[in-house]
Amino acid sequence: GESVGLHLPTLSVQEGDNSIINCAYSNSASDYFIWYKQESGKGPQFIIDIRSNMDKRQGQRVTVLLNKTVKHLSLQIAATQPGDSAVYFCAETGGANSKLTFGKGITLSVRP
Amino acid sequence: NAGVTQTPKFQVLKTGQSMTLQCAQDMNHNSMYWYRQDPGMGLRLIYYSASEGTTDKGEVPNGYNVSRLNKREFSLRLESAAPSQTSVYFCASSEGGSGRGTGELFFGEGSRLTVL
Numbered sequence A: 001g002e003s004v005g006l007h008l009p010t011l012s013v014q015e016g017d018n019s020i021i022n023c024a025y026s027n028s029a030s031d032y033f034i035w036y037k038q039e040s041g042k043g044p045q046f047i048i049d050i051r052s053n054m055d056k057r058q059g060q061r062v063t064v065l066l067n068k069t070v071k072h073l074s075l076q077i078a079a080t081q082p083g084d085s086a087v088y089f090c091a092e093t094g095g096a097n098s099k100l101t102f103g104k105g106i107t108l109s110v111r112p
Numbered sequence B: 001n002a003g004v005t006q007t008p009k010f011q012v013l014k015t016g017q018s019m020t021l022q023c024a025q026d027m028n029h030n031s032m033y034w035y036r037q038d039p040g041m042g043l044r045l046i047y048y049s050a051s052e053g054t055t056d057k058g059e060v061p062n063g064y065n066v067s068r069l070n071k072r073e074f075s076l077r078l079e080s081a082a083p084s085q086t087s088v089y090f091c092a093s094s095e096g097g098s099g100r101g102t103g104e105l106f107f108g109e110g111s112r113l114t115v116l
Helices: none
Strands: A004-006 A010-014 A019-025 A032-038 A045-051 A056-058 A062-067 A072-077 A086-093 A106-111 B004-007 B010-013 B019-025 B031-038 B042-049 B064-068 B074-078 B087-094 B111-115
Touching: A010 A019, A019 A086, A019 A106, A032 A062, A032 A072, A045 A056, A045 A062, A045 A072, A072 A086, B004 B087, B019 B031, B019 B087, B019 B111, B031 B064, B031 B074, B042 B064, B042 B074, B074 B087
Parallel strands: A010 A106, B010 B111
Antiparallel strands: A004 A019, A019 A072, A032 A045, A032 A086, A056 A062, A062 A072, A086 A106, B004 B019, B019 B074, B031 B042, B031 B087, B064 B074, B087 B111
């Protein structure tokens, strides 16, 4: 079946370094991708999205890269801060009447 | 602007009891969703409502029922709770209606349910 997955369950980075969180998807019909951030005890919060007609999109300190050839999505966080510590989910949707499918999540831990 | 509001935030039930989780959004969104989140499982869709008056099953609908009361409100009911339904439940809404692409989902803060 189709699935969205993350390569690593946890990622630990030094404060100030850049973080890269990766995500693989298998549904070739996926055409819209979202990254969510979930802080402890809260609901997921939208970070950034990208459509399949793009391969890169930048926000404030975050960049999403999409490689449709290998069905790979990544989230880059520049100058990682303690407030970036959270669980990050990739999600995808595509095709008629499709819903958003979430990956299992990866924990980002920022070391002071 | 409250966004998506869920109640209750915490609930403990005994096996076989029933309860309803309430959700309301004030963003005039067409679509609403109920997800459950379990450790290592990510977010799994239980039911959704693409527009007022319609509801559809998601990935894990068994043991649940939903009601789209009006455009603002979408409730999730457990008729006979089981320990396997211990989870954190999230309600979400999005502007997009039925059909291709859901767009950005806005989530509530979650409802933590424990079934003993």
